Amino acid sequence: MEQKAQEKAKILYNCETVVYCADDPLVTHTIAPLVESDVAMAMSWSRNHCEAPLQVECAKLTEGSSALNYTFQDEPGSVTIPFTADRDLDNAITCLAVLLQLGLDHEVIAQRMAALTPVGTRLNVIEGVNDCTVIVDSYTSDYYSLTPALNFMTRRAGNRPCTVILSDLAPESYSGDELYIRVSELLKTKRVNRLMGIGKEMCRYHQYFEDLPQARFYHDTQEFLNDFAKGDFDDETILIKGDPRFGFSQIIDLLEAKQHMTVMEVDLNALAHNFKFFKSLIKPETKTVGMVKASGYGAGSYEIAKTLQDCGCDYLAVAVHDEGVELRKAGITTMPIIVLNPNGINYKAMFQYKLEPELYSLEMANELIKEGHKYGVKRFPVHIKIDSGMHRLGFTREQLPALIEFLKGQDIITPASVFTHLSVADEPAQDDYTRSQFDYFDACSDLLQQSFDHYIMRHVLNTSGIVRFPERQYDMVRIGIGLYGIRTLFDGSEDTLMPVSALRSIIISIKEWPAGTTIGYGRRGVLERDSRIATVTIGYADGFDRHFGNGAVNMWVNGKLCPTVGTVCMDAVMIDVTDVPCKVGDTVEIFGEHVPIEQLSEARHTIPYEILTSVSPRVKRVYYRE
Numbered sequence: 001m002e003q004k005a006q007e008k009a010k011i012l013y014n015c016e017t018v019v020y021c022a023d024d025p026l027v028t029h030t031i032a033p034l035v036e037s038d039v040a041m042a043m044s045w046s047r048n049h050c051e052a053p054l055q056v057e058c059a060k061l062t063e064g065s066s067a068l069n070y071t072f073q074d075e076p077g078s079v080t081i082p083f084t085a086d087r088d089l090d091n092a093i094t095c096l097a098v099l100l101q102l103g104l105d106h107e108v109i110a111q112r113m114a115a116l117t118p119v120g121t122r123l124n125v126i127e128g129v130n131d132c133t134v135i136v137d138s139y140t141s142d143y144y145s146l147t148p149a150l151n152f153m154t155r156r157a158g159n160r161p162c163t164v165i166l167s168d169l170a171p172e173s174y175s176g177d178e179l180y181i182r183v184s185e186l187l188k189t190k191r192v193n194r195l196m197g198i199g200k201e202m203c204r205y206h207q208y209f210e211d212l213p214q215a216r217f218y219h220d221t222q223e224f225l226n227d228f229a230k231g232d233f234d235d236e237t238i239l240i241k242g243d244p245r246f247g248f249s250q251i252i253d254l255l256e257a258k259q260h261m262t263v264m265e266v267d268l269n270a271l272a273h274n275f276k277f278f279k280s281l282i283k284p285e286t287k288t289v290g291m292v293k294a295s296g297y298g299a300g301s302y303e304i305a306k307t308l309q310d311c312g313c314d315y316l317a318v319a320v321h322d323e324g325v326e327l328r329k330a331g332i333t334t335m336p337i338i339v340l341n342p343n344g345i346n347y348k349a350m351f352q353y354k355l356e357p358e359l360y361s362l363e364m365a366n367e368l369i370k371e372g373h374k375y376g377v378k379r380f381p382v383h384i385k386i387d388s389g390m391h392r393l394g395f396t397r398e399q400l401p402a403l404i405e406f407l408k409g410q411d412i413i414t415p416a417s418v419f420t421h422l423s424v425a426d427e428p429a430q431d432d433y434t435r436s437q438f439d440y441f442d443a444c445s446d447l448l449q450q451s452f453d454h455y456i457m458r459h460v461l462n463t464s465g466i467v468r469f470p471e472r473q474y475d476m477v478r479i480g481i482g483l484y485g486i487r488t489l490f491d492g493s494e495d496t497l498m499p500v501s502a503l504r505s506i507i508i509s510i511k512e513w514p515a516g517t518t519i520g521y522g523r524r525g526v527l528e529r530d531s532r533i534a535t536v537t538i539g540y541a542d543g544f545d546r547h548f549g550n551g552a553v554n555m556w557v558n559g560k561l562c563p564t565v566g567t568v569c570m571d572a573v574m575i576d577v578t579d580v581p582c583k584v585g586d587t588v589e590i591f592g593e594h595v596p597i598e599q600l601s602e603a604r605h606t607i608p609y610e611i612l613t614s615v616s617p618r619v620k621r622v623y624y625r626e
C-alpha cells in the first residue's frame with residue numbers, strides 16, 4: 001500500500017492543488033512532502049476531525065439519501081446527496097472539496113449536488129437460465145442510453161435471437177408519441193426478435209411497436225412475472241433495461257441461472273494475497289515451489305497453477321504425474337513441475353512433458369536411467385529426496401554414497417535439487433527434532449554437492465517451516481496449505497492469510513414439523529421443538545462426511561448458523577432453520593468466510609488438509625477474481 005501511495009504521489013507532482021482525504025494516515029504521510037515543500041497546495045477533507053480545511057459530518061437522512069454538513073473556512077454549509085454507501089459519500093465529499101476549492105457558491109453547490117442521481121457504470125452480463133445470456137442495464141432509462149445497450153446486445157448475441165425487456169423511459173429529451181416512435185425505430189434497426197414492454201407508457205404507446213415480432217406489454221413488473229416462467233426463455237440473448245423504480249431485480253432473479261448444486265468457490269485474489277504473504281517472509285532471491293498436489297489441495301490445479309505463475313512462483317509440485325500432464329496440456333508450459341510420487345508412471349509422458357521426478361531410491365534411479373536411455377534423454381533434472389526424519393521416502397545418509405557413485409557414472413539424469421520434508425515444523429515443543437532434521441539435511445546435501453561440479457539447489461521448508469524457520473530457507477521453499485489460506489500456527493503469525501475455498505450449496509426444500517418428529521435415516525434426528533427443517537443438496541458423496549450429521553456441524557444461512565439434523569444422506573442433508581428466515585433456493589455456506597474449515601476438521605478429528613481434499617470431484621469448482 002505504501003508503494004502504491006508513493007507511485008500515485010508521483011503523478012501529483014506537477015499539480016497546484018491536491019485534493020485528498022486526510023483520514024488516511026498513509027495518504028497524508030505520502031502527500032506531506034509535496035505540501036510542505038510548497039509544490040502543491042493541500043485541499044484536504046476529513047470525516048474524523050483530522051487536521052483539514054474541510055471538516056464534514058455525514059448523516060443518513062431517509063432511505064437512500066444523506067446529508068453532508070461541513071465547515072470550510074469557518075463557514076458552515078450543508079448539502080444533501082442521494083447516496084448512503086460510505087464509498088459514495090467519500091466520492092461526493094471529494095467533489096464537494098473540488099467545488100469549494102474552485103470557489104463555487106455554497107448555494108450553487110447544494111443545488112447541484114441534490115440533483116445527482118446514482119448511475120451504474122456498466123452493463124452487467126450474467127449467465128441466464130436455459131443457456132440464455134442476460135444483459136442487465138437497470139440503472140439508466142433514458143433514450144440515449146438505449147442505443148449503446150442495444151449495440152452491446154447485438155454484438156454479444158451473434159446469431160442467437162434477441163429479446164428486450166424494456167420499461168417506460170425517462171421523458172427527458174422527447175415526450176410522448178415522439179419518444180416511443182423513436183424507440184420503436186431503434187428497436188427495428190437492431191434485429192430485436194421479442195419485445196416485452198413494461199409500464200403504463202409502454203402500454204399506452206404500444207401501437208408504435210406493432211411491426212415488431214412478438215411484442216407484448218404489461219402495466220407493471222408483477223403482471224409480467226405472472227405471465228412468464230423460466231421455460232419461456234431458451235438459448236437467447238436478453239437485454240433487461242429498466243428504470244430502477246420498476247423493480248426489475250425480480251426479473252433478473254427469475255432469469256439468472258442459479259447454481260442448483262453444490263459448488264466450491266475458489267477466490268484467486270486470496271490465493272495471490274497468500275502467496276505474497278509467504279514471499280514477504282523470505283529473501284527476494286529465494287525461489288518458491290507452489291504445491292498444487294491433490295488437485296491444488298482440492299481447489300483444482302490449473303487455475304491455481306496459472307495464478308501462481310502470474311504471481312511469479314518459480315516451480316510447481318504435483319503428487320502424481322497425471323496431474324502434471326494435465327497442467328501441461330492446459331497450458332502451463334514453461335514452469336518447471338516436480339512430481340513427488342513418480343512411481344508406476346508413464347516415463348515417456350514424463351520426459352515429453354518435462355515433469356521432473358522426485359528421486360527417492362536407487363531402484364528408481366535405475367529405472368529412470370534405463371527409460372531415459374530408451375528415449376534418448378540427456379541430463380534430465382531430478383530432485384533428490386533425503387529422509388531426515390519423516391521416514392516416508394528418501395535417501396538416508398548411508399545410502400547416499402551409492403547414489404552419488406551411480407549418478408556420476410551416467411548423464412541421463414542430473415540432480416537439480418536436493419530436499420527433505422519436516423515432520424513437526426508446526427510444533428514448537430518438538431523443535432529439537434526439527435533442528436536435528438536440518439542438521440541431518442545439511443550433512444547429506446553437503447556430501448551431494450561436493451560430489452558434483454554444478455550447483456544443486458536445496459530446499460526444506462513447508463508452510464509452517466517458512467513462518468517458523470525463515471533462517472533455514474536455503475535456495476527454495478515449498479508452500480502448500482498456507483497458499484489456500486489455512487493456518488497451521490495459532491500464534492497470530494499467519495492471521496493475515498485469506499481463505500481461498502468456500503463450499504456452498506443451496507436449500508431445495510423447507511418444511512415445518514412438530515416437536516417429536518424424526519428426521520432422516522435411522523430416525524436419528526429427533527426434533528425437540530416445533531421446527532422448520534431445510535433440505536440442503538450436499539451429501540457424503542460430495543465429501544460432506546457422515547460424521548457431520550446430527551448437529552456435529554453448522555451451516556451458515558442468511559447470517560445464522562444452523563445445525564445439521566439427522567444423518568447425512570448420500571446427496572442431501574437436513575438442517576434446522578427454525579431461527580432464521582430463509583426460502584428454497586437460498587445459499588448455504590458449509591465452510592468459507594463464515595464457517596471456518598477448522599470447525600469441520602475438528603468435528604471429524606482430522607486436519608483441514610483432509611477436509612479440503614475430500615470435496616468430491618463431482619462438486620463444480622468456480623473460480624473468481626476481481
Ligand SMILES: *Cc1c(COP(=O)(O)O)cnc(C)c1O
Nearest residue numbers: 291421462463478479480481482
Ligand atoms: C505437501 C508437501 C509440502 C507442503 O506442505 P504444507 O504443510 O501444505 O505447506 C511441502 N513439501 C512436500 C514434500 C510435501 O509433500
